[in-house]
Amino acid sequence: MVVSKTTPDSLSDLAQKTQKASQKLAVLSTKQRNEALSAIAAALSTHNEQIVAANQKDCEEAKKEGIPQALQARLKLDQTKLQSAIAGVQDVVKLDDPIGAVQIHRELDTGLILKRLTCPLGVLGVIFEARPDALIQITSLAIKSGNGVILKGGKEALNSCQALIKVIHNALSKTDVPPEAVQLLTTRAEIQELLSLDQYVDLIIPRGSNSFVRYIQENTNIPVLGHADGICHLYVDETADLKQAVTIAVDSKTQYPAACNAVETLLVNRTIAGEFLPLLAPAMAEKGVTLRGDTETRQILPQIEEATETDWSTEYGGLVLAVKVVADLESAIAHIKSYGSKHTEAIVTENNDHAQAFLNQVDAAGVFHNCSTRFSDGFRYGFGAEVGISTQKMPPRGPVGLEGLVTYKYQLTGNGHIAASYSGENPKPFTRKDKIRTQ
Known part of the structure; x- marks a missing residue:
C-alpha cells in the first residue's frame, strides 16, 4: 500500500493498521522474520533495473530544480549503492535475533523468578531527506527487531521510494510478515500529523538537516532519536x-563528502x-577540495581562501574543508568542545598518551585514533545497517542498529507470593540469586 495525500483521519487509520501489524510481527519467530528479509533482498535484486530507473527520474528532476550537490549525492541510488543496500539486508538476516534476549x-525467593527480556519498541516513524537506500536499511532493521515502521522520504526521492515500497510490499505479501507493518507517506503535510500520533507511534527518527531535526524535536511528544549536526x-x-x-x-573528507561522518574541520x-600543510594541499586539490584556512594556515598556504568564524560551525556536506592551526592537543580538544556536534572526532598521532587523552576527553558518539571518520557507520561496525546516528548522551548512541530498536520488560512469576510476606516485624528475606545473566 502506497499512501498519498492522506487526510488526517486516514493517516490515523494507517497508523492504527501499522500498530496492529507490528503486534503480529513482534510475535513471529526468528525464522519467519529472516525469511521475510531474504524475500525482500531477492525481490530488490530481481527488480533492480526498475528501481534504478525510478531513481534516475528523481536525480534528473533534482538537477533541473538546482537541488544542492550534497543532496543530489545522497539521492543517487545506482547499481553499486543498491547492491550494497541489498548486501546490508542479507547481513541483517545473519545477525542474532534482538528479541527475547534474557538480560x-x-x-x-524460592519459586519467585524475575526475568528481564528484550522486546520491540512498537511503531517507528522515520522521516528522512533524500537517500532512498535509507528506506531499505530502516525497513530491514525494523522487521528484524519486530517493529512496524512508517516512512516519510523527501519529495526529491518520491519515485525511488514508491518503487522500493512496491517491491517490498510484494515480497512481504508472500511471507508471514504483514505488508502493513511497513508504510510510506509521500506528502510534507503528513509530517505534522505523524508527529501528533503518540498513541500509535513509539519513536520518531529524523534524518536530515539541522533545522529539520530541530523542528521534529520541538514539535512532538513522541521520543526522538537522531542528530542535528555532523560537524x-x-x-x-x-x-x-x-x-x-x-x-x-583525504579519505575522511572525500570518500563520501555528503555523509554526516565526513570531516568538516x-x-x-x-x-x-x-611540513604537513604543503603535503595536504595538493592531495586535497587533486580531489577537488576547496580549503579555507585561518591566519596561520594561510601564512603557509597563501593561495587558499580565508576561513571565517562561520566556517568552524558549518557542515558543508561537500568538497570544502576548513583548516585551523592549533597550539597543542589541549587547544584541539577545546576547539572540538566549542564547535563539535558530538558525532565523530578523530586524532592522528603516534603518541599513545596523546591518543588516550583525546579518546577520553573528547565528548562524542565516536572517537577515533589513526583512522578515517568515515568508519562511523552501522554497516562498517557490523550492525548490518543503521536507522541513523544518535549523538545524544542517553543510549542508544552512535550508529543505531538492532540493539537501539528494542526495549525490555520485566517478567515476574510466582506461586502465590505476596509482598506482605517480605515486610513487617518479621519479614521473610529475599534470596536474590542470579541464575543467568547474558549481558
Whole structure:
C-alpha cells in the first residue's frame, strides 16, 4: 500500500493498521522474520533495473530544480549503492535475533523468578531527506527487531521510494510478515500529523538537516532519536605520521563528502603545520577540495581562501574543508568542545598518551585514533545497517542498529507470593540469586 495525500483521519487509520501489524510481527519467530528479509533482498535484486530507473527520474528532476550537490549525492541510488543496500539486508538476516534476549534471570525467593527480556519498541516513524537506500536499511532493521515502521522520504526521492515500497510490499505479501507493518507517506503535510500520533507511534527518527531535526524535536511528544549536526573534526598531532595523516584526511573528507561522518574541520598542530600543510594541499586539490584556512594556515598556504568564524560551525556536506592551526592537543580538544556536534572526532598521532587523552576527553558518539571518520557507520561496525546516528548522551548512541530498536520488560512469576510476606516485624528475606545473566 502506497499512501498519498492522506487526510488526517486516514493517516490515523494507517497508523492504527501499522500498530496492529507490528503486534503480529513482534510475535513471529526468528525464522519467519529472516525469511521475510531474504524475500525482500531477492525481490530488490530481481527488480533492480526498475528501481534504478525510478531513481534516475528523481536525480534528473533534482538537477533541473538546482537541488544542492550534497543532496543530489545522497539521492543517487545506482547499481553499486543498491547492491550494497541489498548486501546490508542479507547481513541483517545473519545477525542474532534482538528479541527475547534474557538480560536478567534472578530468583528473588524460592519459586519467585524475575526475568528481564528484550522486546520491540512498537511503531517507528522515520522521516528522512533524500537517500532512498535509507528506506531499505530502516525497513530491514525494523522487521528484524519486530517493529512496524512508517516512512516519510523527501519529495526529491518520491519515485525511488514508491518503487522500493512496491517491491517490498510484494515480497512481504508472500511471507508471514504483514505488508502493513511497513508504510510510506509521500506528502510534507503528513509530517505534522505523524508527529501528533503518540498513541500509535513509539519513536520518531529524523534524518536530515539541522533545522529539520530541530523542528521534529520541538514539535512532538513522541521520543526522538537522531542528530542535528555532523560537524566532525580530524586533529593532526605533532607526532603524527604525516603521510598517513594526509591519507586519512583525504579519505575522511572525500570518500563520501555528503555523509554526516565526513570531516568538516581539520586541526593541525603548530609544530608540524609547516611540513604537513604543503603535503595536504595538493592531495586535497587533486580531489577537488576547496580549503579555507585561518591566519596561520594561510601564512603557509597563501593561495587558499580565508576561513571565517562561520566556517568552524558549518557542515558543508561537500568538497570544502576548513583548516585551523592549533597550539597543542589541549587547544584541539577545546576547539572540538566549542564547535563539535558530538558525532565523530578523530586524532592522528603516534603518541599513545596523546591518543588516550583525546579518546577520553573528547565528548562524542565516536572517537577515533589513526583512522578515517568515515568508519562511523552501522554497516562498517557490523550492525548490518543503521536507522541513523544518535549523538545524544542517553543510549542508544552512535550508529543505531538492532540493539537501539528494542526495549525490555520485566517478567515476574510466582506461586502465590505476596509482598506482605517480605515486610513487617518479621519479614521473610529475599534470596536474590542470579541464575543467568547474558549481558
